[in-house]
Amino acid sequence: xxxxxxxxxxxxxxxxxxxxxxPVFLLRGQDKHAAxxxxxxxxxxxxxxxxxxxxxxxxxxxxxxxxxxVKKSPDL
Numbered sequence: 604x605x606x607x608x609x610x611x612x613x614x615x616x617x618x619x620x621x622x623x624x625x626p627v628f629l630l631r632g633q634d635k636h637a638a639x640x641x642x643x644x645x646x647x648x649x650x651x652x653x654x655x656x657x658x659x660x661x662x663x664x665x666x667x668x669x670x671x672x673v674k675k676s677p678d679l
Contacts (some may be wrong), residue, residue, distance in 0.1 A: 608679065632671035641665035 606612055612628055620628065630637035639672050645658040657665045 613652040625635065625650040632666075633673045633675055634668075634677045635674045638665040641668065 604616055604621045605624055606614065607628055614629065630640060641661050645661040648654065648658045
């Protein structure tokens with residue numbers, strides 16, 4: 604897994620299902636933009652005729668992010 608931030612390199616896929624060079628991006632619940640981006644992703648999945656169950660799962664995670672008590676602008 605290739606993270607955008609080197610401090611996230613410690614987060615790895617122990618099952619090895621994600622190729623080492625595949626880019627991944629992590630959004631945290633405290634990021635004030637994260638929930639909105641997940642909802643946008645869910646909408647894109649639906650607009651593309653994608654899996655409704657996946658879109659609903661993503662929206663549920665966005666709801667959990669909204670409920671996270673600490674919000675801030677992203678930083679390094």
